[in-house]
Amino acid sequence: MSSPSVSVQIIGSGAVRALPHRGGPSYLLTIDGRRLLFDCGRCAVHNLHRFGTPVESIDEVYITHLHFDHICDLPLLLLLSWNNGREARLPIYGPKGIATFLESGVHQAYEADINSRIKHGNRVREKLDWAATEITAEGLVYENATYCVETLATAHAGLANWNFRITIGDKIVVITSDSEPDQRLVEFCRDADLLLIECSGTKAFYDSVAFGGWHITPEDVGQIARDAGAKQVVLKHFVMESFSEDPGVAESMAETVRGIHPSGEIYAATDGLEFTLQP
Numbered sequence: 001m002s003s004p005s006v007s008v009q010i011i012g013s014g015a016v017r018a019l020p021h022r023g024g025p026s027y028l029l030t031i032d033g034r035r036l037l038f039d040c041g042r043c044a045v046h047n048l049h050r051f052g053t054p055v056e057s058i059d060e061v062y063i064t065h066l067h068f069d070h071i072c073d074l075p076l077l078l079l080l081s082w083n084n085g086r087e088a089r090l091p092i093y094g095p096k097g098i099a100t101f102l103e104s105g106v107h108q109a110y111e112a113d114i115n116s117r118i119k120h121g122n123r124v125r126e127k128l129d130w131a132a133t134e135i136t137a138e139g140l141v142y143e144n145a146t147y148c149v150e151t152l153a154t155a156h157a158g159l160a161n162w163n164f165r166i167t168i169g170d171k172i173v174v175i176t177s178d179s180e181p182d183q184r185l186v187e188f189c190r191d192a193d194l195l196l197i198e199c200s201g202t203k204a205f206y207d208s209v210a211f212g213g214w215h216i217t218p219e220d221v222g223q224i225a226r227d228a229g230a231k232q233v234v235l236k237h238f239v240m241e242s243f244s245e246d247p248g249v250a251e252s253m254a255e256t257v258r259g260i261h262p263s264g265e266i267y268a269a270t271d272g273l274e275f276t277l278q279p
């Protein structure tokens with residue numbers, strides 16, 4: 001059996017605040033043409049189309065946590081993919097509360113719009129629907145013959161918060177959530193071929209803002225990636241840039257990580273950046 005083709009594209013490399021060049025958190029993992037979207041933040045829908053992926057072609061969605069920067073485009077993704085002719089019920093895996101978020105954020109919030117479009121006659125209500133699964137325990141979330149998705153819970157701002165590890169044959173992709181420091185991330189990221197890991201800002205920056213304790217530092221990222229033996233490491237979820245005059249903040253954090261994990265290939269994410277894992 002031939003190895004599956006695996007690629008990952010950064011759909012949004014930013015975080016909460018609107019930066020013109022960085023969408024909110026969203027990452028696309030494509031396995032033999034099957035498209036898995038991890039988080040669906042600000043501009044995810046726009047950027048997916050910009051980078052050539054129509055929203056109706058997304059096959060599965062995984063949500064790390066319910067901070068709005070990670071989910072605000074999810075109602076739009078459902079509505080637009082319905083409008084565009086999505087045929088299958090979209091599976092969505094996320095933390096406790098995701099089902100209520102979707103019920104209120106799609107069915108209730110857009111009731112008038114949905115009824116209007118149904119009366120217009122071009123869509124039926126059932127095609128809008130999704131299949132939400134609330135993750136309640138660490139471990140296996142989904143598996144098929146080609147890949148499996150596992151989770152690890154870490155602390156982040158008092159929310160249910162899931163990190164994802166995807167095993168595709170002998171290839172491993174890990175996509176972390178926002179996270180407070182947690183040494184269990186080392187084992188979870190073990191031998192990752194590609195590790196997408198949050199690096200919101202520096203220690204000095206965290207010390208200056210109220211939410212600083214919710215995130216890991218570039219030094220934490222370097223130590224986790226080094227101890228896990230991660231091969232390609234992509235820093236994402238850049239927050240500090242929105243507060244800094246220095247446009248080189250992301251690259252200087254990448255330099256810090258390189259200093260700690262010199263045998264890894266370290267990248268600062270940009271929107272549209274794509275990685276292909278060689279079989």
Ligand SMILES: [Zn+2]
Nearest residue numbers: 015067069178
């Ligand atoms: Zn975030």
Ligand SMILES: [Zn+2]
Nearest residue numbers: 065067156178
């Ligand atoms: Zn968060």
